[in-house]
Amino acid sequence: MNYQSHKILGCPCIAMHENEAAAKIISLLREKKAGYTVAINAEKIQRFSTDPILRNVILNSILPYPDGAGAVLGLKWLFGVASEKINMPIAALAAADNARLRVFIIGAQEISHKVAVERIKQDYPNIHLVGTLHGFHSQELMISQVLLSRPQMVLIAMGSPKQELFAAELMAQAKFGVAIGCGGALDILSGSLKRAP
Secondary structure, eight states, rough: OOEEEETTTTEEOOOOOOOHHHHHHHHHHHHHOEEEEEEOHHHHHHHTTHHHHHEEEEEEOSSSOOOOOHHHHHHHHHHHHEEEEEEEHHHHHHHHHHHHOOOEESSHHHHHHHHHHHHHHHOOOOEEEEEOOTTSSSSHHHHHHHHHHHOOOEEEEEEEHHOOOOOOHHHHOOSEEEEEEOTHHHHHHHHHHHOOO
């Protein structure tokens, strides 16, 4: 699969559709392209030119994908490219379930985390969970546990841009697998939050 990256006000974004996301994740793993994804939306496009740290994180992402109307409309209006807002956490869980991947889950408050993990075990029974940590442990502990368990996929639900900064640091040390930023996905899975329309 060949995906073309476009620059929306300088910010890279790969045009893709919802039904392609899971296959893209699997292809990155097969090609052993360790790294992290970044959800591109209007806020990140705006901050790209003013926040050098976030800009560097986005530029080093292996999959900057459209996650909001700002990115989808930017791709359409500037480049005439059709794309969709990708629900990457769900696509990643589906990919992990279908391919029976080793997965580590990080993020959310302790109660939401536990409920979400149980829901994931129920809904995606083929995932091999090698570790889970709520989002209020030290960064050093979270990284050390990931390095120890060597997952193929790490789901990180810390909110943006904290999760992207953490993913960049994690992958600089891990050099294996794919880290997926999940925003409020664990809170949504736990039932404590509704997904934005």
